[in-house]
Amino acid sequence: MATLEAAGGNGFRAASIPAALAIVVLGSAAGIVRAVSTRIQRMLTVKVDRHATAIVLRSAVQAELSEFEDPAFHDWLQRAVFASRSRLTMLVTATVAIGQTVLAAVAIAGTFVSMAWWLLPVAAVSALPVLKAARDDRNSRHRLHHALSENRRRREYLERLLTGRDEAKEIRALRLGRALRDRWDAAYRQEIQGHSEANRRYMWSSLGARAAADVVVLAVVGGGIWLVAVSVIDLATVASALTGLWFLSTRAQMLGGLLSGIGESVLYLEDLRTFTAIPSPQTTPPRVVMGTVQADQVSFAYPGTDRPVLRDVTVAVKPGEVIALVGENGSGKTTLAKILAGLYQPDDGSVLLDGTPVADIRVLRDLSAVVFQDFVRYKLSAIDNVTFGRPEAPVDVERAWRALAQAGADAFVASLPTGAETILGKEFACGADLSGGQWQRLAIARAFYRDAPFVILDEPTAALDPKAEDDLFARIRNLFANRSVLMISHRFSSVRHADRIYVMEDGRVIEEGTHESLMARHGTYAQLFTIQARSYR
Ligand SMILES: Nc1ncnc2c1ncn2[C@@H]1O[C@H](COP(=O)(O)OP(=O)(O)OP(=O)(O)O)[C@@H](O)[C@H]1O
Incomplete structure (x- = not known):
């Protein structure tokens, strides 16, 4: 009997080992499956x-x-x-x-x-x-x-x-x-x-x-x-x-x-x-050669509004010319610049390139380098802030330093904690920040780096000190030699050397000519110039 019990006990133990093993294996397999499926799902x-x-x-x-x-x-x-x-x-x-x-x-x-x-x-x-x-x-x-x-x-x-x-x-x-x-x-x-x-x-x-x-x-x-x-x-x-x-x-x-x-x-x-599903152009714009850019009888109201902010505006910028737009706040200068840069389609009239209407406004974007009044301060590296001027091309560090030097930004960028690689945002580790004028110089460097034939500068010196402003305007013709330059400024002393000045008022061009011819006309330009000059005396 004892032998039988012993044998039975041994048999039970022998039979229970594979069962116990099976439970352990199944349990682990289920655990593995759970872990793997959690990973896959995550x-x-x-x-x-x-x-x-x-x-x-x-x-x-x-x-x-x-x-x-x-x-x-x-x-x-x-x-x-x-x-x-x-x-x-x-x-x-x-x-x-x-x-x-x-x-x-x-x-x-x-x-x-x-x-x-x-x-x-x-x-x-x-x-x-x-x-x-x-x-x-x-x-x-x-x-x-x-x-x-x-x-x-x-x-x-x-x-x-x-x-x-x-x-x-x-x-x-x-x-x-x-x-x-x-x-x-x-x-x-x-x-x-x-x-x-x-x-x-x-x-x-x-x-x-x-x-x-x-x-x-x-x-x-x-x-x-x-x-x-x-x-x-x-x-x-x-x-x-x-x-x-x-x-x-x-x-x-x-x-x-x-x-x-x-x-x-x-x-x-x-x-x-x-x-x-909002339609967006799928094709790339054709490549064109720069010529005279002209707004011809352009009228425009911003989408969602019916108030025209440009009415029958005609202006022209020939290759190699420096053209200035002046006028009171809200007169339409930036809007006109955005249309010439191909950012909006005019409602009436057209933008011409060498006398031919531009069918695809994106060609104007390819020809332009714009420094906006409210340019973006990219909280990325200083070098990114410059080379974003031409994002589709491989980064050219030498060219970036040349652009920085042209904009008078090389010295302060070199002195940043990690030079041009410094992140310009204090929210990020080891980030630095710049002064308003330094940011503006970086935006100008971006335009130099872009190296486009049509340069639009919307209040490019608003944050620069008087010396830097004077220096930039004096050198604009050399810096942007052989390019067309359209600049917007409220500082009449800065625009007086432009080849032609357009004076805007309430969405229209009311006067145009050189500084001398506009002064001789004794119109709005002469009046505004005199007021500003008097306040500097
Ligand atoms: N995105 C927009 N949507 C609707 N109206 C706009 C928009 N941007 C500007 N405007 C309006 O268009 C008019 C012309 O503005 P614009 O910025 O072209 O003037 P500006 O001459 O450049 O002025 P400032 O000298 O102040 O820069 C203004 O009345 C302005 O309120």
Whole structure:
């Protein structure tokens, strides 16, 4: 007996070893599968996010400048960014969850078919009201998302103001933080109110839907009890059928919820499609040779406005000429420069190149190097700030230093902590900042580096000290030799040496000529020049 027990005990132990091993192996395999699938899902999430954001960025970069004047464009852009950030990832997660739920539902339905097939349609019907409530909710939330677009953009703008380094000094100097936060709060309240109303509506409709589904299930339970009472089927069959029904209808509702989530994601992805479908030119502009650039009877109103800011304007810049635009604030100088640089299409009249109307305004962009009044201060390296002048070509460091020297920026760039590689933003590690005039010199260096035949300088010396300004204007003809130069300035002493000066007023050219001829005319130019000269005496 003892021998038998011993043998039995040994047999049990021997048999349990592979079983225990199998449990350990299966457990580890499940752990490995979980770890690998988590990794794959996380990587997929990041890659999907990157891909979708890349699509949005590509479309945003290709969009014409005029699109940026349209608030609707910014709404589309913001919705596309929203969709790209969250919705594709959700779609991936929901699709995986649907696969799992469908498998479970099919298994339960299989059991049902053999037991009480007639309960299958009942399970489907019980899920219908919940599905309808979810669909209504999805549509109303998507409508709300659209309605709140502008409000959300305003709130996000306030967030940038409150957290940006560039804004930090003025917001503190004015003690503006509190007032801006109050506005941010009000904007957020409006959003929350919208969401709260939508959620309240959904709560009631989903409660109603649940009640309707429960009525269906109760009717089936009642029917089952009656069938048992009249001895048509036995209690065990009804009990298992009802348990199955309960399982199946919960799966059907879960599936409905997941499908509704997918439907919602598809609605948002439609926003992404709408944005990326905004037409943008697919071709590259033809290469042309620089000649005389002329605005011929150009009229223009900014998109979304009907007030013309340029009316029948005619100006010409010949190769090798230095032309100046002067006039009071808001008279249209920058707008005219933007049209000559090919950034906007005129509404009437045309831009001519050697007498031929320019069909594709992008050729003007290729010919121009513009230093805007409000040029961009790239918080990247100093060398990037210069070589961005010609981004499509390989970086030419020697040429960049030449451009820096021409703009009088080489000395201060060389003295930065890591020279031209220094990041110009204190938000970044080892970053430095520049003075307003130094930034302006970098922007001018960018124009030199671009080395384009048509140079547009919009208030290029506003931040320069008088010596630097004088020096730049005195050297402009040499620095930009053989190029056409159009410069905008309020300093009459700086423009007096231009080959021709156009005086603008209220969107029109009211006078043109050399400094001497305009002075002899005793018109607006002479008057403004005299006032300015007097104030310097
Ligand atoms: N993006 C825009 N959308 C609508 N109107 C604009 C836009 N930019 C400028 N304007 C309007 O166009 C008119 C001309 O502006 P523009 O900037 O061309 O004047 P400016 O002569 O360069 O002025 P300043 O000397 O102040 O730089 C102004 O009335 C201005 O309000």
